[in-house]
Amino acid sequence: MSNPLKRVHGYLAEFSSVKEVFHAAEKVRHAGFSSWDVHTPFPIHGMDDAMGLPRSILPRFVFVGGALGLTTAFLLEFLTQVVIYPTVVQAKPANIFTIPAFFPVMFELTILFSAFTALFTCLVMMKLPRLHHPLFNSQRFGRFSDDKFFICIEARDPKFSTEKTKSFLSGLGADSVELVEDEL
Amino acid sequence: MAEAANHDSHHAPHADGPSRAKVLLREPLVLNNRSFSWVTNRVAGIVENPQPWGWWWIVVPCALLAGFMAFCFTYLVSTGVGVWGPNHPVAWGWDITNFVFWIGIGHAGTLISAILYLTRQKWRTAVNRAAEAMTIFAVMCAGLFPALHVGRVWMAWFLAPVPNSNQIWQNFKSPLLWDVFAVSTYFSVSVVFWFLGLVPDLATLRDRCKPGIRKMAYGLFALGWRGGNRQWRHYEVAYMLLAGLSTPLVLSVHTVVSFDFATSIVPGWHTTIFPPYFVAGAIFGGFAMVLTLMIPVRKIYGLQDLFTMKHIDNMAKIILLTGTIVGYAYLMELFIAWYSGSLFEFDAFKWRILYGPYTWAYYCMFFCNVIAPQAFWWKKCRENLFIVMVVCMFVNAGMWYERFVIIVTTLARDFLPGAWDMYHPSWVEIWTFIGTFGMFLMLFLIFLRFLPVIAIAEIKGVLPEADPHYDPSMVKRDNVVAPPAYEGDPHEVSGQPATVTIPGAATV
Structure with a gap:
């Protein structure tokens, strides 16, 4: 009984080194996105500044x-x-x-x-615990906890665009860019 | 010669440009340039692959010992606390000795996870998970003894300040009640700290599992972790705060335990040196237990590249330092017993070390805790795993003797000679203590079976590639000096030598 309609969660770009994802994150920030995140196997030193996030309260x-x-x-x-x-x-x-x-x-x-x-x-x-998240629909995403680094720009971001965001992420040096969808 | 030539060149620059000062590289925390995925595979593999046959050969006897301990407890509860040896005047025997022994062992785990975190000792990442697990299991073993020595176990809830029909409240001026709060807080906070550290690694295990019960279980405990930086930034602050909270906590716990003795008026207990002396002793004994567990674990599971000789060297140095502090405390206790001019105090120590019935225990303690660790002054001893294990065994035994000496020798010879008596443990007491070792090892082995023994996410964070500004060409410069390699431990993972090889930095 699965719904054939799906909701777009966002674009998921995969990177293979800390350096790449770090500089990509700086560019995403400068492009003015707001609903996005960097998924990494461990906390990266300086990533808060690269993403423009304030200190945790x-x-x-x-x-x-x-x-x-x-x-x-x-x-x-x-x-x-x-x-x-x-x-x-x-x-x-x-x-x-x-x-x-x-x-x-x-x-x-x-x-x-x-x-x-x-x-x-x-x-x-951290908005945890939760039992499901659209990102878990991606096969690639499973390696965020191993040795891959991801940037996900969500569809709810006002600057999100189906074509432009994809080419933007590819231009940042991502190994792959994937559309992540979730069932309605 | 190469050293000398280079030293000269420092004063007289080469013709082709100024010479750069030599840079001594830090020893890498992970050897053989291991990658992120190597770390994941190696550590998660311990959980995913079948355990070595020895696992069952240890876990089953340990479970039997723990089961026999449960029988001993049933016998105690159903018959009365008299099945143990304590009597007048020695009202605290092995029970409180074992309690202080186990709770002390736990302290090393919190020291590694909290104090070494705050002091930015990055080598802790390879040790902290196992050490924290050890803390929790040791505190579980410790908690059994005070709960059962109350005699009427079904009344143990009187320890908790809950309204009751008698309208009588606990005596909050009593160090025994402080102890209840200190130990239960210590256990709760240790579990919280351990669990928070586990979340990213549980996510790793979840992501590697095939769909099924295992994946569901790991997924449930991983709480839906996605490693987003919007999560990490809160996570890291929470972790740091917990480290900051655990640091005074761990110091307070053994301080409060020592108050059980120090606030009494019994000669030999009533001393102000007890809190720092107990804390140093706890860290000392705990580090010995961490090494006792981790040296076999690193060998059996092939973790030599993660838990390196450098770690063992550092921990041996901490054992040497704290052992020496403990030795100083022993001698200072004696000095003050004489210097204070208190006849009772001086006599208590004369009974303890000269002509009492338990002088043998004092000398056992002194040899194990003060003399044996002095071997660690020599690098050769710190590099020889056999010697390290032997010294750690001495320390484990010595720290038990220390508590025995403090508790039993003091009580056996109190103020009035007419009240003096000997203390002998009963078989129930002895098997209860052996049973706690069974329970401790069983829990540790189950931990090895189901949870990552090394903090995967944390150890990836200390790899050089984890730094976004890492430049591999830095170590290839001609002024970079490789750190001295450790000897010993020739059986490295996948046959690689233990020496640190950094490309281009071998010759200066």
């Missing part, structure tokens, strides 16, 4: 997560030890001067909350 979320962890730990300890059920053990006080004994757990929960914030925020920002 992930650290701000992680800071908030860490602050939340610190607050959680402090409230958990202070409220339970001092407010709800003042516990005097080993002749140690149950008042504001107990706080130094709370530092280890405050530290640990700061780290714990920060780490989970980093993981989940990172996944959200």
Whole structure:
């Protein structure tokens, strides 16, 4: 029951070296495309600048997560030890001067909350997890995780054109340029 | 002679132009100019090809040992914690010794994955995956002991601060509760860090699989990774942040473990040197365990080009450094015991090293941890894998003895002679400890079977071709000097020699 109509996802250009894909990415950026990406087996140093991408804002979320962890730990300890059920053990006080004994757990929960914030925020920002993506329809694309480098310009880009984009990518020195489609 | 001639030419330029200063190349992190696809094939091949026959010969006995450990635990839970040896005054015996031993082993993994990442030690890429796996499995082994030594295991949830009908809360001033938070945070963050690092490599395995259950499983855990730079830029920041978070975390975990002892008033435990001493010891013991595991792995699976002699050399140096710090801590402990003027403290150490019932354990510890690693001052010893393995075995044993000495010798001779007693482990305790080794090795072998033992994406990133500005002609210049080659380890992958060959740079 597959739909005979297909939606064009974009053009996928294959490169075989870091140098080629790096300089191609600079040219794609200068051509003014916005919905495009470089798919590589490992992060390439300087690619963010080549693509004109700003710094990730992930650290701000992680800071908030860490602050939340610190607050959680402090409230958990202070409220339970001092407010709800003042516990005097080993002749140690149950008042504001107990706080130094709370530092280890405050530290640990700061780290714990920060780490989970980093993981989940990172996944959200990477738009993962997802079970399917049109790029997986390409046979060639499977080698992005081995030794090939790809640039994909998506059809939703306002500058995308069925003929011009293809010849543009070929002109960048791509080994092959492929039209990637997805089922509707 | 060539050296001398070149040195002279530095002062007197040649007639045909000024001479350039000599450049000593760094040792390449991956030997024999391996390509990206070679790395993929070699590492993914371990998972995809049938395991060597020895895999089954190790994993089955290990599983049996782990199974027997489960029996020991059942016996413990159903009968009572008295089936173990601890008694008054030695209330902590092998259980807490093993706990500290295993948790310490984990520390090397986090050191490699986090601290060496922050310090830009690129050689870590060949080691970090296996070391992090080792961390997680070691912490799993460690966690069993405190959970079971509480005696009434079904009450273990009292450790967690959850509202209960008694309205009694945990004592947050207790280092034992700090320990609960430290160890559980350590385990969780280590798993997160490990998993995030695995995602690109799981995608590699996914892309190489034929459609089927395997592909679906790897695909599920790879989360739909496409290696887009719009993903990598967040991924790299997240990875760096996790490294930055894990660094103080790993230092805090063994610090908190040492607080279990240091905040008590027991002579021999109540010392301020404990936190740094424990952390150094943990890294020391952990590196020995990483080498113990990885030297056979690199040989069996042909990873000598990725996990090179340079790696072993670096790790041996870290073992030497941390072992020496540990030795310094031992001696400083003795010095302070005398210098503090505390009779109890001084006596505790006299019992420990002169005339106590466990002096043999102290000398075992001292030899294994302080004397044995001194072999690594010599390059010949660091290059000889047999010697490296022997020293690592000594360190593994020595770090266990260290915890035994700290815990048992101290408790066996406390304040009142009337309370003194000996401690002997029971068979349940001994087999539980052996069982944790079975579980640890079994988990590590299963890891080797299903997950890439070397971080494929990361190691590709440190190949010279991964730099967009890499110029192969640079190394062909006549002023470039090749680094000295390592001796030993003649059985290189595909019969190639271990020496580093860089075209055009051999003669200067």
